[in-house]
């Protein structure tokens with residue numbers, strides 16, 4: 001069973017290690033996220049980055065980072081999503097996405113935007129975006145590098161993203177406890 005919790009200051013090193021062990025992100029990315037984490041913990045607030053940690057027992061499997069997009073009215077971004085390679089396929093990635101999307105919806109979010117790459121190593125993430133009803137809005141060819149395009153996914157937030165008690169037949173339905181959501185992999 002995977003549990004999703006708002007990240008705590010003690011999760012900082014684990015998040016760094018998840019990125020460094022991801023086989024896809026490197027030190028530049030880990031340092032960038034580390035700075036975002038520091039800001040988020042130093043000055044928590046509604047317009048700050050929101051970090052989520054996915055746990056299975058006492059092991060942190062994955063993390064996500066999302067937040068309101070500054071200078072917009074009710075647009076949100078999901079900035080980072082990463083799971084340890086050995087922990088993939090357990091539902092942590094999609095649970096992190098669902099948790100962030102649901103929270104953005106509760107706070108009146110209108111759109112959520114996701115930026116990703118055409119590199120095939122990101123294909124699993126795009127399966128999650130598709131499954132959540134996000135659509136591929138734009139491709140900017142060679143944005144990241146020659147042969148590496150930027151893909152922008154957009155989701156229109158609505159109540160359908162809120163966990164519902166009527167989801168009885170849905171295997172990923174949340175079991176809600178204060179501050180903690182648990183999701184079961186299909």
Ligand SMILES: CC(C)(COP(=O)(O)OP(=O)(O)OC[C@H]1O[C@@H](n2cnc3c(N)ncnc32)[C@H](O)[C@@H]1OP(=O)(O)O)[C@@H](O)C(=O)NCCC(=O)NCCS
Nearest residue numbers: 024081082083088089090091092093094115116122124125
């Ligand atoms: C994207 C990512 C966070 C998903 O994490 P996850 O915990 O594996 O997510 P889930 O368990 O919810 O699985 C998502 C899908 O990927 C599949 N998957 C991902 N990795 C897998 C693996 N190693 N083995 C089997 N299936 C895997 C799952 O089966 C699932 O597909 P399905 O819904 O069709 O069954 C993870 O693959 C990752 O860290 N990728 C590299 C970084 C990345 O792409 N980040 C997003 C950048 S935009």
